Amino acid sequence: NAGVTQTPKFQVLKTGQSMTLQCAQDMNHEYMSWYRQDPGMGLRLIHYSVGAGITDQGEVPNGYNVSRSTTEDFPLRLLSAAPSQTSVYFCASSYGTGVLGETQYFGPGTRLLVL
């Protein structure tokens, strides 16, 4: 298994540009999440999904869109990038919410710089 994969590893955007951060997992996990990591702030939840076709907002959803058309993929879209979205983005997945001791597996991250 490749686990959770993210592409690209690094991206530079200009203000106003759009892009999609890709996330895929091959573990047949129902639950997937996107976090952003900023210095001194830890990781914060952007959006999450509990299954194909179902998404919901996390703590910091503004400026980001998600969709979940398949179990494997959970892309994060920036429609109009802003410098405040410069961050490291992590995707994570799990097969449950903890009732059976499930934990999240994290991808390697995407570093995004918005100029």
Added chain:
Amino acid sequence: AQSVTQPDIHITVSEGASLELRCNYSYGATPYLFWYVQSPGQGLQLLLKYFSGDTLVQGIKGFEAEFKRSQSSFNLRKPSVHWSDAAEYFCAVGAGGATNKLIFGTGTLLAVQP
């Protein structure tokens, strides 16, 4: 609202010394608690987790953590630190009792002196 506090932003210890990283959480019920480690430029690796049962939890790399409900704490410990332990450490709690939505602390950066 749920939250996680890591009071120490930066800690320096000597190699071979003991280590304790502090974590306090706020949550009304029994929480799901985690410690993750992140090496520079890397992703997050799960060190250990607490769901229920024994309040002393053993993890990888010789780390352990103790859940203390009365103090709302989940401190991470290691009896003898190695230079390779230098990294950033994050405590997290499952939001609303769910592990697919984590609330993270701001992290503690550990430096290890030779």
